[in-house]
Amino acid sequence: MKLLIILLILLAVMALIAFRYRKQIQTALYVWRMFRQMRQFNKPQAAQPKEKQIDKNEKSSNAPLVRCGGCGKWTNETAMLKLGSKSFYCSANCMEKAVR
Numbered sequence: 001m002k003l004l005i006i007l008l009i010l011l012a013v014m015a016l017i018a019f020r021y022r023k024q025i026q027t028a029l030y031v032w033r034m035f036r037q038m039r040q041f042n043k044p045q046a047a048q049p050k051e052k053q054i055d056k057n058e059k060s061s062n063a064p065l066v067r068c069g070g071c072g073k074w075t076n077e078t079a080m081l082k083l084g085s086k087s088f089y090c091s092a093n094c095m096e097k098a099v100r
């Protein structure tokens, strides 16, 4: 019987806390759901062709942006083809274009 009373009190306390912080809980749930949606949204992109992957890296990484010597597009350094120490190209095509 004692255990039941303790359980009831605990339940009441939890309900009170839930009621008090319902806004915070709602916010936390909302953030959590957004996070899950974002993760689900990112999954299918991994299976896409290479060019799309380059775009994805562009957004997710913090590496500095460099300008493509062929087309002039600003792209993340890690996703670029490097020629020497100063020249970057977004694709082999752009590299060829610049060399020619």
Ligand SMILES: [Zn+2]
Pocket: 068, 069, 070, 071, 072, 073, 089, 090, 091, 094
């Ligand atoms: Zn380019």
